[in-house]
Amino acid sequence: MGKHILLLGAPGAGKGTQSKRLADEFDLEHVTTGDALRANKGMDISHLDFEYDTPREYMDAGELVPDDVVNEIVKTALQEADGYVLDGYPRNLDQAEYLTEITDLDAVVYLDVSEEELVDRLTGRRVCPDCGANYHVEFAPPEEKGVCDECGSPLVQREDDTEETVRERLSVYHENTEPVVDHYRDEGVLAEVNGEQTPDEVFEDVTAAVEDA
Ligand code: AP5
Numbered sequence: 007m008g009k010h011i012l013l014l015g016a017p018g019a020g021k022g023t024q025s026k027r028l029a030d031e032f033d034l035e036h037v038t039t040g041d042a043l044r045a046n047k048g049m050d051i052s053h054l055d056f057e058y059d060t061p062r063e064y065m066d067a068g069e070l071v072p073d074d075v076v077n078e079i080v081k082t083a084l085q086e087a088d089g090y091v092l093d094g095y096p097r098n099l100d101q102a103e104y105l106t107e108i109t110d111l112d113a114v115v116y117l118d119v120s121e122e123e124l125v126d127r128l129t130g131r132r133v134c135p136d137c138g139a140n141y142h143v144e145f146a147p148p149e150e151k152g153v154c155d156e157c158g159s160p161l162v163q164r165e166d167d168t169e170e171t172v173r174e175r176l177s178v179y180h181e182n183t184e185p186v187v188d189h190y191r192d193e194g195v196l197a198e199v200n201g202e203q204t205p206d207e208v209f210e211d212v213t214a215a216v217e218d219a
Contacts, residue, residue, distance in 0.1 A: 008034050008089010010109060011216055014187055015117035017175045018124040018131070019201050020208060022140060024117065025093040027209050028216070035087035039094040041138070042079050043071055051075055066165055068174030070097055070182060077104050084109050098182040102189055113219035114190045115212050117201035121176065128172045132161040146205070195219075 009032055013021050022038065029036040047062040056072045058064055064071045080095050096102040105111075119127075130143045134154035141148050141161060148155045166175065190196040197215035201208055 008032065008087070009112045009216065010089065011091045012105075012111050012114045012190075013091060013093050013117065013212075014114065014183075014190070014196075015201060016119060016121075016124050016179045016183070017172065018128040019117040019119045020127075020205065021093045021117060023205055024209060024212050025091045028091045028212060031213060032089065032091075032216070034089040034091050035083070037080065037083045037087060037090045037092050037095075039076055039079060039097075041094075042083065043076070046079075049075075066171070068166055068171040068178060070178060073098070073100055073104070077101065080105070081108050096183075096186050097179075099185055099189060102186045111195070113197065113216045114195050115197045115199060115215045116187055116190075117199055117208065117212075119201040123202055124176060125169070125172055128167050128175075129169050131164065131167055133164055134159050135162050 011028060011032070011034065013025050013028070015021050022040070025036050025038065028034070043061045043065060047065065048060055050059065051061070051072070052059040054072065054074060061071045061075065076095065080092070084090060084092070096105050127142060127145070130145070132141045132143060132152070133139070134157060136159040137154060137157045139154050139156045140146075148161065152161050153159070154161055166172070187196065197219060199208060199211040199215060203211070
């Protein structure tokens with residue numbers, strides 16, 4: 007059976023970058039709530055009687071999408087996966103409790119990156135809307151400016167990567183998701199990795215943490 011790996015970290019810590027590589031390395035599904043919600047941004051959730059009628063409105067404001075919506079997405083994705091790297095979930099203690107009810111974890115890895123670095127990374131990130139490849143204007147630029155190396159499509163900035171929304175996402179992270187990191191730390195299952203090294207060095211430490219767990 008494939009491993010169950012949870013990757014935690016603030017917005018911009020490198021979860022997406024490392025999760026894709028980990029999923030390839032250990033032959034696992036990459037389950038990411040951010041990508042799943044972006045693919046369903048326009049989903050009508052008005053019948054659930056929340057503040058907004060679609061995930062898009064929460065995401066563009068940098069707020070969390072309601073638990074009922076996200077929990078369902080994660081449950082289905084984990085049930086379908088023979089081993090996974092989970093990225094972007096849980097983001098609050100209620101989601102962490104739900105996760106404990108639906109699965110067990112082999113490794114929980116936290117990518118530690120300072121706030122200043124997070125803002126630089128997110129505001130400089132560019133993504134390919136067609137194949138999902140991820141770049142940074144300074145730290146990981148494409149060969150040709152503004153063009154995806156993988157598929158040649160024009161790169162775009164994510165709608166929630168503007169400085170104002172990034173600040174809101176970080177404040178939501180401090181309030182809601184840091185307690186989740188503390189929870190796994192208190193349980194003695196958290197492997198902490200310095201996320202400010204090069205992507206290759208981070209990958210080496212994350213892989214070692216997963217193998218040691
Ligand atoms: P989501 O897509 O999950 O965004 P996030 O957690 O804010 O994380 P990011 O994808 O922005 O960053 P990352 O850590 O993956 O970093 P990356 O590898 O790209 O969520 C978006 C929204 O969806 C949320 O705000 C919320 O509204 C909603 N949502 C999602 N999950 C939810 C949930 N569970 N509950 C409720 N709502 C939910 O790297 C960032 C940049 O840095 C890139 O440019 C990369 O090239 C660069 N980089 C990466 N590693 C390095 C390195 N080592 N050195 C230098 N640069 C690096």
